[in-house]
Amino acid sequence: MSESMRGLKRTHRCGEVVGATLGSEVTVMGWVQRSRNKGGVVFTDLRDRSGILQLIFEEDDCGEEVFHKAQSLKSEYCIAVEGRLERRSDPNPKLPTGELEVRAKTLRILSESETPPFPIEENTKTREELRLKYRFLDLRRPDLQARIMLRSKIAAEIRRFMTGEGFLEIETPTLIKSTPEGARDYLVPSRVHPGSMYALPQSPQLLKQLLMCSGYDRYFQLARCYRDEDLRADRQPEFTQVDMELSFVNADDVLAVNEKLLHTIFKEVLGVEVKLPIQRMTWREAMGRYGSDKPDLRFGMEITDVSETVKGCEFAVFSGALDAGGSVRGLNVKGQGHMPRKKIDALVEYAKGYGAKGLAYVAIQEDGSVKSSFAKFLKEEEMQALIKAMGGENGDLLLFAADKNKVVFDVLGALRLELGRQLELFDKNEFRFVWITEFPLLEWSEEEQRFKAMHHPFTMPMEEDWDKIDSDPGAVRAEAYDIVLNGNEIGGGSVRIHRSDIQEKMFEVLGLTREVAEERFGFLLEAFRYGVPPHAGLAYGLDRLAMLMAGADTIRDVIAFPKVKDASDLMMNAPDVVEEKQMEELSLCFRENKA
Structure with a gap:
């Protein structure tokens, strides 16, 4: 009772x-x-x-x-x-x-309480689907509560720091116009405007730029954002973004204030000192050394380009890749020359998941002898030159990928991380930051046969590259920057385009006609006619940042009521059907899917 x-x-x-x-x-x-x-x-x-x-x-x-x-x-x-x-x-x-x-x-x-469907205890072994169905009970677990409270403390420190640095917290709307140029929008039908839709914001990007046009100088908010895309462990259909924008600044100004912010958060929440200034690395250097634009710098095992070394060899896999304009690159897995063939085969299968047709390997034994999948195609001096180029020593395992550069980077970048995990090459308690800068402004979409913005269409090109926009668009670098922590992109931003002529040209390069650009972004282009300050910004994924600071395996562990991989809520049984009357009020009906 x-x-x-x-x-x-x-x-x-x-x-x-x-x-x-x-x-x-x-x-x-x-x-x-x-x-x-x-x-x-x-x-x-x-x-x-x-x-x-x-x-x-x-x-x-x-x-x-x-x-x-x-x-x-x-x-x-x-x-x-x-x-x-x-x-x-x-x-x-x-x-x-x-x-x-x-x-x-x-x-x-x-x-009183009924007997719970699972024990309320730390580090439970209960399967996640059951815990999410009874999330109100799962949230009682002390370890999960600690993570949710840590997230709250992070948010509180962000607000304290930002207001102390002269930022204004301004809310932007969550019912906006759909501007499809990126992930899919979540759409909301309007009852009073039959046939018309609102979109839920993927980010407050355009609105915060308009706030700079309106003279608010320094803005921030913890903004709810929505993207209708396939999910992974570190993604959700709705998420929280620590969003900011600054006027009359350059990229260095944005990076400086964010280094102070990160230093404050980690010191006040975890008692960890972030070493400043944070290392910077260009996108090209990151890809060349680590095969990734979000490299994990807690361990070495850098990629080595051996294209010149193997040029002219008779191994068709290498020569074919080079003839097709690709490259041959490798990883030196120190001390793993004894790795059993079964494990090497497992790495080959893993690499195939990232686009590789296979992996070539050289296992250097402790006595200096060589076991290799392609030794018969190389002369002895060619093999020795290759081993030397890779810094190979007795006991090392050398792994090679040969293909188009993108495939090679994807394969070796993923393989490096997998080996780092398997061989425990990094300290899980270390926090290693790096800024990645000078991203390409554009990337070619094979699917759409056109250039797309690597970040978004409002990113300022680097001034020294702008003259290539017509002759070689892919070579134009952007004034964009990402902040990476332990191999995870936790935030990204850029200097924005504030000149109408550059913005219009950017739309043209992206294949948007004046009419389409005006239809989608007319309000922004209109604002650009009335004195726009140079401005720049950055946004963090609060969920991902909290996940890393909490040492959690998934962002679901730092979100009170998360969704599962198919974007459904197991506790509320959402999404769900609605009453026919509600559909009629919105002038909607579902068409039967005959596929």
């Missing part, structure tokens, strides 16, 4: 009693983690978001009625207890409150 808490007021959370005076009277409230009836005494572990605290019920202290009620306590009962704070006779060093307990005098069962 549930009881009222009338007349009771909580004095401490469970974890807060460590600051209270021994012998003082306290009132605590929370959930029963577990209860142990030892005959004349009942020990109950009480849990709330601050931690776990032991309660002790003895009939001589609390009376027969309270003791009898304590004997009925079960897991997840919600209770309130008044009692005296004492030192435990059997301290538990695993708990921050392990030296304390509350000797109970009163007990109120605020609500």
Whole structure:
């Protein structure tokens, strides 16, 4: 039977009693983690978001009625207890409150609980689908609560820092115009404008640029954003973006304020000192050395270009790639020359998942002899030259990919990370940042047979490359920058186009006619006619940042109510059908999919 808490007021959370005076009277409230009836005494572990605290019920202290009620306590009962704070006779060093307990005098069962579908405990082995179906219970787990609270602390530090640096927190709308140039929009039908749709923002990009046009100088917000795209462990259909924009600045100004921001967040939330200034690396250098524009710098194993070394050899895989304008590059896996053939074959299969037709390898034995998948196609001096170019030593394993550059980078970049994980080459507790700069402005889409913006169509080209926009668009670099942490892009931004002529030319290069550009972005082009300040910005994925800071494996562990891979919510059963009346009000009907 549930009881009222009338007349009771909580004095401490469970974890807060460590600051209270021994012998003082306290009132605590929370959930029963577990209860142990030892005959004349009942020990109950009480849990709330601050931690776990032991309660002790003895009939001589609390009376027969309270003791009898304590004997009925079960897991997840919600209770309130008044009692005296004492030192435990059997301290538990695993708990921050392990030296304390509350000797109970009163007990109120605020609500009873059915037996939960899984234990509410840290590091549960319960399958994720079940936990997400009962997310309201899953969120009671101490380790998950710690991650959600850490995320809250990150957000609080961001707001404190940004306002201290003169940024204004301004909200932008979440019902906007669809401007398809990137991921798919989530669309919202309008009831009062039949046949018309709003879009949920993929980011506040255009709106924050308009705020710069309006003179607000420094803007930020923790913005909800939406993208209708295939999901991965670090993606959700809706997410939170730490968004900012600054006027009268260049790229160095943006990077400087964000280095201070990162330093503050990591110091205040984790007690970690971020070394400043953060290393910078151009996109071209990152791709060449690590095969990725988000390199993990916690370990070495850099990619080596051996195209010149193998030029003219008789191995058709190498010569064919070079003749087709590609390259031959390799990884030196130090000390792994003894790797069994079965493991090497598994790496080959892994590489095929990233577009490789296969992998060539050279295993240098401890005695200097060589086992290779292609030795018979190379002369002895060619093999030795290749080993030397790779820095190969006795005991090393050399892996090679030969193909178009994009395939080679994708394959070796992914393979490097996989080997780093398998061989435990990095410290999981290290935080290693790097700025990636000078991205290409455009990338060619084979599917659409046109250039697309690598970031977005509002990124300023580097001034020294602008004269190539017609003759060699792919060679134009952008004033764009990403901040990368441990192989994860946690944020990105750019200097924006603030000149109408450059913006119009950019639309032209992207294949947008004046009419289409005006239809989609007319409000922005109109604003550009009225004195636009030079401006630049950056946005972080708060979910991804919190995931990395919390040491979680997925952003679902730092989001209160996440969705699963098909973008559905298992707890709410969303998306779901709606009443026919609602559809009629929106002038909608579903067409049967005959595919």
